[in-house]
Amino acid sequence: MTNTIEKNDVVVINLDRPRFLRFGHKALKKLGALTGKGLANMGTEDFDLDELEKILFCGLLSDAKENGETLKLEDMEDILDHADSYNELLGKMNLALSKAFGSGAEKN
Numbered sequence: 001m002t003n004t005i006e007k008n009d010v011v012v013i014n015l016d017r018p019r020f021l022r023f024g025h026k027a028l029k030k031l032g033a034l035t036g037k038g039l040a041n042m043g044t045e046d047f048d049l050d051e052l053e054k055i056l057f058c059g060l061l062s063d064a065k066e067n068g069e070t071l072k073l074e075d076m077e078d079i080l081d082h083a084d085s086y087n088e089l090l091g092k093m094n095l096a097l098s099k100a101f102g103s104g105a106e107k108n
Helices: 025-035 049-066 073-080 086-100
Strands: 011-014 018-021
Touching (some): 011 086, 049 073
């Protein structure tokens, strides 16, 4: 298995297929560029569906690369339509972000 899986900093999310959600340095840097916000400014008060797509897009990029896919932001609407619920999306996103910052979150 790849290094990202061995580090156990990934969260499995079932979408169009099981995907690994991970927020490493590259994903967080891309997220800042896409949203124009620093990590400290990523609050829930300004949270919208476009921002959700951007966050999850960045977290799914390494999975897409490992699977030979070229993921585009425009693909996210269709991919996210496969989620069971928004609660699941938000829960998995929060768990993956917690793992990225080493907050001792539970394993998937």
